[in-house]
Amino acid sequence: MLKSKKRNNHERIILGMLRENGSMTKYDLADKMNISIPTVTTNVNRLLEEGVIEEIGVADVEYGRKPILIDINYNRYFSIGIDIQEHSIYYCLMNLKLEMVTEERMEHTKKGLCEDLKNIVKILLDKNNLKRENIISISISYPGFVEEEKLLLKKGPNINISNLSLENLRKELGIEIYVGNEARLAAFAESIIGVSKEYLNSIYISIKEGIGAGIILDKKYYIGTSEAAGEIGHMVVTKDGKLCNCGNRGCVEAYLSIKSLIESFNAVSTQKVNNLDELFEIYDESILEQRLVIKEYLEYLAVLINNAFLIFDPDCVIIGGKMSEYQEKIEGFLKEIMTEYACGMLKTDRKIEFSVLGYKASKFGAALRGLEDITQLT
Numbered sequence: 001m002l003k004s005k006k007r008n009n010h011e012r013i014i015l016g017m018l019r020e021n022g023s024m025t026k027y028d029l030a031d032k033m034n035i036s037i038p039t040v041t042t043n044v045n046r047l048l049e050e051g052v053i054e055e056i057g058v059a060d061v062e063y064g065r066k067p068i069l070i071d072i073n074y075n076r077y078f079s080i081g082i083d084i085q086e087h088s089i090y091y092c093l094m095n096l097k098l099e100m101v102t103e104e105r106m107e108h109t110k111k112g113l114c115e116d117l118k119n120i121v122k123i124l125l126d127k128n129n130l131k132r133e134n135i136i137s138i139s140i141s142y143p144g145f146v147e148e149e150k151l152l153l154k155k156g157p158n159i160n161i162s163n164l165s166l167e168n169l170r171k172e173l174g175i176e177i178y179v180g181n182e183a184r185l186a187a188f189a190e191s192i193i194g195v196s197k198e199y200l201n202s203i204y205i206s207i208k209e210g211i212g213a214g215i216i217l218d219k220k221y222y223i224g225t226s227e228a229a230g231e232i233g234h235m236v237v238t239k240d241g242k243l244c245n246c247g248n249r250g251c252v253e254a255y256l257s258i259k260s261l262i263e264s265f266n267a268v269s270t271q272k273v274n275n276l277d278e279l280f281e282i283y284d285e286s287i288l289e290q291r292l293v294i295k296e297y298l299e300y301l302a303v304l305i306n307n308a309f310l311i312f313d314p315d316c317v318i319i320g321g322k323m324s325e326y327q328e329k330i331e332g333f334l335k336e337i338m339t340e341y342a343c344g345m346l347k348t349d350r351k352i353e354f355s356v357l358g359y360k361a362s363k364f365g366a367a368l369r370g371l372e373d374i375t376q377l378t
């Protein structure tokens, strides 16, 4: 099995270049990296030995000996990314080119999560004709608190699975396992292959049934001292305000969760809705009561975004989760409201982006996390 290792800078750049450009010769690499051929050769040989890259043929040149083309070994090593949600488990198989080879979904079964995960591994191996040695790692995204080192899915207010350690599963499968919080992994995915690819620092706000954030600083996700960084849903914004799921009052989540938006909307609308899709289907900004509900919602969101800018001064704040699907409906209004909260302390505009990976972000983030130790993407 391929073991995680610390890559030297040259190896990391070679892998990055092959991912970006496709196959290259050692001469191309030496030229682009501005290093000597022997240095390239030493590093390439190491990667060849590990099987992370391979020789795929020769380059077509007019004169002299044709140089060997090398490329990432896309068909040998893979990472499994899994996103556990309340009703479904979303999973994918990603290759070293960061491409999705398989993407599927299954319902939880009565057998429990560990059995379901074993089954997913089997399905992916069978479907792609692979062996366990081909899998670098399995990474799990969980909507709640995790303890990464202990592989512990600790507690999630919106999910029925808690205090579950995956340590035994790791031993049983003989495959490395990682666990991570869903907003954090979604933030990581956006920063590697999504909307914040070009930025070093970004804050991803996940708006679903709960509110959470992923904090990316210098392209790494920040977990905090007790692994609770990004729990912004429970920052109090109104003293003695609305009751939150956590038992406290006035938390951001009590105002910004999709459930709370739907409740506020139904309180004023003659036509009742059950979910966000239905809400935006009938939302009519010319109806004052409806517009005021959305306005109040976006005011709380603007406060949260502004606070994120003031704490971290990131390149951008990303709206993620279900709400990101409604960029068209909320972006203009939100930016208008944001201008009211300008404080003049930040040098640049407070850039707001919307997730491009949508509901797949956490699953992709998990798969990318699994490749991180082998390829060092950041």
Ligand SMILES: [Zn+2]
Residues within 6 Å of the ligand: 233, 234, 244, 245, 246, 247, 248, 251, 253
């Ligand atoms: Zn709370």
